[in-house]
Amino acid sequence: MSISSHLENVRFRIASAEKKYGRATGQAALLAVSKDCPVSAVREAFEAGQRQFGENYLQEAIAKIMSLQDLPIEWHYIGALQSNKIKKIAEHFTWVQSVDSLDAAKRLSACRPTSLPPLQICIEVNQSEDLKKRGVNSCQLLELVNPVMELPRLRLRGMMAIPKASLDFEEQRRTFGQLRLLWDSVKPVCPWDVLSMGMSNDLEAAVAEGSTMVRIGTAIFGERVGHV
Ligand SMILES: *Cc1c(COP(=O)(O)O)cnc(C)c1O
Secondary structure, three states: OOHHHHHHHHHHHHHHHHHHOOOOOOOOEEEEEOOOOOHHHHHHHHHOOOOEEEEOOHHHHHHHHHHOOOOOOEEEEOOOOOHHHHHHHHHHOOEEEEEOOHHHHHHHHHHOOOOOOOEEEEEEEOOOOOOOOOOEOHHHHHHHHHHHHOOOOEEEEEEEEOOOOOOOHHHHHHHHHHHHHHHHHHOOOOOOOEEEOOOOOOHHHHHHOOOOEEEEOHHHHOOOOOOO
């Protein structure tokens, strides 16, 4: 199957879930995760109407961004934020969804060129006990919101999460539902509008629980051969 038919299938899955769970049509945006994919695949998805793309690996991402400069793509950085990469990320992306420390946020703000609009930011949340994973817990999140909101070159838009993979729909929903409650609890302090959750295997559960952006790789571009 072609990328365009995969995309169509994913759009259908999102629209069906919106309908089934009482969400308005188009409430859950689609971010196409193109890590490990060639430039030609991104171009093909663009030609099929996709405009928002997510990348995890900086070097690979910048090469793609450069060779696709002719296209009005909105690039989202969703990978690790090592300090030596922050400047380039602040220069090349419209969004960074993987902010998980005040230090990284401060550096992104300081490095964001004044010629560009503020960087759109999500804080990455990780509610599992797995300390090896990126992301902040709910206490750390509540501490981060105010200082991040004050950074001049950032605009705090919401929260991103990658819950532990589960094949059980009800378990997926429970986890996403907890994230949704946490997201709602911040709204009195920060009127944010993005809840980025749901991937190829759990997008229906994420849409059911209020996701406003699903991040889909495999279901659009096929199995990844792995990052080298
Ligand atoms: C790779 C990745 C995705 C996409 O995952 P699929 O299961 O391939 O849809 C989504 N979000 C993040 C942060 C990722 O790294």
